[in-house]
Amino acid sequence: MVSRFFPRSFHRLASRATLAGAALLSPLALPSDASAETITFKDPKGDDNGPGTYVYPSNAAYKPGSFDLTDVTIESAGSEITVSATLAAPIEDPWGSKGWEGNGFSVQMLFVFIDTDGKAGSGHKGGAPGLNVKFAEDSRWEKCLLISPQGSRRLQTEIDSKAKSMAKDLVIPKRVRVQGRKLVATYDAAAIGAPAKGWGFQVLVQSNEGFPGKSDLLTRPINEIKGEHRFGGGHDFNCDPHVIDMLAGGAVGDGSEKEAQHKALKAYSCNDDDENGGKQAEIGMVRR
């Protein structure tokens, strides 16, 4: 009966306060969820060159290996899903992200696309704005988990202005932390669903651009020649895939996956008379 005197938000607050107290008093004793389910993918080292031609920008902030994906783990535990993405180089914060409400790193940005229904023709075909890729018909995606150094406020405003049609399916993490070479992002499971057998995943590695183009979701362009803050080896128009690394083949880390990645990302064509013309590369999902 007492509960009637308090709004629902109070109970929610009290519940969280209890949890917070428990965490504060005994963080070491927090139990791990016995029902945790983990999906892992591997990616070969040395394929951080998109279709095989991309090179890093020249500024010293883009250290070798900074965009070279090697491992991805997706763990579902309780009400949260945690994605851990490991890169080949230590993750640094050269632009002081804490000064712009950031998450403790600066240059990377990752997109984790998920095909939850496995149905051909169902879901989004285009990648997030700025990636310049499409998904194969049998790999259309329903959810995309963002891993960005930008805080949730900036991410949300960028999504609202540049990705309205897919806004509800772009999932902003509750929190992101850096662990050496690993980015660990945690999401509310309710926004994604429980990972099930047959779900498809694709992880695309990009770079956080704080001053993005009008139609880029905080992604850094890839041009024909590299610049201080521009990847090189691509095309100046929006036909080349703006993807530095991705999962490919069986995503077990086999060397042959490099070639599979190159082949997939090379499959684009440009129209020299139309900046937004040409045919974008079409990529697929990896399933477990």
Added chain:
Amino acid sequence: MSRLGLRTLAACAALSLLAAAPEAARAELVNFDLSGGIYTKWLYRNNDSQGVLSYGNPFWPDNLSGDNGVGSEFELGIKGRVGENVEAGARLQSRFGSLWQDWWENGDISYDDVNTSGESLGMNHAQYIKLRGYYIRASLPIPWVDSILVGSSDFGMFNEWTIGKVRYIDRDNGKGVFVQGSPHADYFRYHTAIIALPKLWVGPGWSTGIGDPNIRNPFWARDLAYGLRFDSDPIDGLRLTSVTTVTRDSEIDLSDPDAVGTIYPTCKDDLGNPVPGCEKDGAVDTYTRYSNTVATLEAQYDGWDGGSFNVIGGYSYSTVDPSLAANGVALNEGVFPIPFGDFHGGFVKARAEFFDVGTSGLGLTVEYFNVGEHFVSIFGARREADVLITDGFVGGGQLPSLNLANEFVDFDDLWYESIVGWHGATALLEYQGSVLDLMVEQTALTYNTNAQYRDVDEVYPTFLHSDGFTDTDLYDYANVLDRGRDPRSVYRRHQDRWSSITMLQTVFHTGVGRGLDIGLKAKFIVDSDTRQEVTGEDDYLGLITHGKLWLSYPFVDGLSFAIGSVVDYWLEDNRRGTPEQGYGDDTTTKVKPYVDLRYAYQGFEFRYYLEYVYKDAERERDDDRNFHVIRSKAELKVAW
């Protein structure tokens, strides 16, 4: 302007010219990639100073610093393709400092006093467009060379201990020639640079000879810094990095008969006797006024999922020619960016991070640091960087140089303190969870600068004010407000100091509404310095309590609102004084409520910050002081 926008413009222009010379015109226009930005700042405070910068130049008077005003600046970035592998660019930016009220100021100064002519405030108020930076970058077909950069750089390729990345407002001011390459992608990569030494701050007396009373004819055109960085990843997860830098400020040899202003134009002394070795040869010799060599070696290991390890050590050598550099320690009341003389110094820092200790999200970082009392880095990072994990004394950043820059900043910017001489360790426990973020720090340190009878008259700079806890809320360079120790002051005549910093910071994500967060920060510092060993009358003990409580709430997408307050309570025995005049026990109470609003929408980035600072300083040897300061700052940025 985005590439798309520009190309649309370019395409339109090209179409209009199609009939005349279509191919040539289009090719010219599409090769300009433009970007732009407008920044506006509002600054207000309940005092009578006018300007748009809280803390300007501490040495030279300017007429743009002040606490009340609104001003804007515009920048234009231009990039172009010269060839397939050659790019060039430049940044033009208007001078910041003019107020919106300044209407017709044109840069002339025709009158001594401010008047209505529009010719009395000078170029600081003329909003003229200045060439801020330019570069040419080329990937040339030369073995072992990836790219060459000629022109502006932020020097981010080295590290904070050697040549630091310059502050953001200076990002294009530094010029040099930079070459990078990777003879082997894993085992051997390099950066090398020759940098034009900034004549205004990298040297004794913050100059490379200009204004130095010992220099009659300052020569700065060949003052250079050299940098060399090697990287190697010998095994998976291990990265080794070495950085070596040399800065050299040279001056002409005035005894050389070929030099302008030489003392021996005819190779004869005052008595008419020939000067031995003096002979005109059409060349002018130079001497080194100041030189600083810094070398670091760093190892980073990330090959273990459970943690990350970093060790960095370094050596420095600083040498000054007393005949070419005035002793600012003696002549400038200890306000000088280096110890005066020849010094060898060193440092070592080791950090171990352990992830998910016991439970997911819980991390432990342990750091040991030992910076020698004679470590000197004249060109190291000045601000906007942080080499230690501790929150420190001032809460901003800790950097290994006396040449810090806590000027050209606003009241809400972070402060930076020198760690020269710091020797201690920090343990930092961090937890990040769905409901709670938590950070607990314990740092204990002593000081390699502890000494008795240190020569602060001729050798070691004190920056004049070495006593008392630093008040960064109400700071002033001349210290008329009793703001405490200068963050660069690491030397005292008599010091036997140790300190302890304990900090807890937590954010409780309540989950209420759109996401109400409640934050709390509590920091307690014990700072003890027995000063002279021979007496206990001057012993300093500071018990510094700092607390902050805040609530933040995102009312709508893109808008966050925070309200909170800072409370400080400082108990300081013998805060300041002299052995002759005695010391006094002071108690300081500060309360600082504030609101902080941030809003972003389609590139419209706005922030408004308002605070009230109440300070009550109960001073035993002086009159008590009270402050009631209300001040605000708003910023609007757009870029395209």
